[in-house]
Amino acid sequence: MAASIDLEALRHRLKLLRDTGETTLLENRDGVECPVCDEPFDEVLETRERTRTLSADEDIHLCLLRERDKVLLFTHARVGGLP
Template sequence: MSFDIHDHRHRLKQLRDGGETKLFENRDGMACPACGEPFSRLFSTRQTTTRFPAPGDARFCLVAPDDEFVHLFSH
């Protein structure tokens, strides 16, 4: 499975950019590439270990494509 954030950037609102980590809000009801349901936020990181902002009682999906970022989708 692949997910290129640049292909969907126009549908996301960037909330944070720390270089190695990025946080986006889904402003267009885009479907999660892992489960097909709309997600609320997307956390992307290049780091092998990191902390991420967890919004309340969220459910998460993880997409680890062959590129350098790992994508965590919260529902």
């Protein structure tokens, strides 16, 4: 498993959905693998905010990667009830 991920290097494979300056939401358009579980993720939320409130659907599996200056949250849609 990768220890980190370079989202800037992968931007051509991801679609920007939202960018507030402190938080960025990107959609995976090309099967990029999650650095936590090695499975392709659906979206990644990158934030430098100290606090953040999130709402998640119960059919979503989450992976969290904490880097020195940011936190990345990867979402995976559950298929067939698998985690």
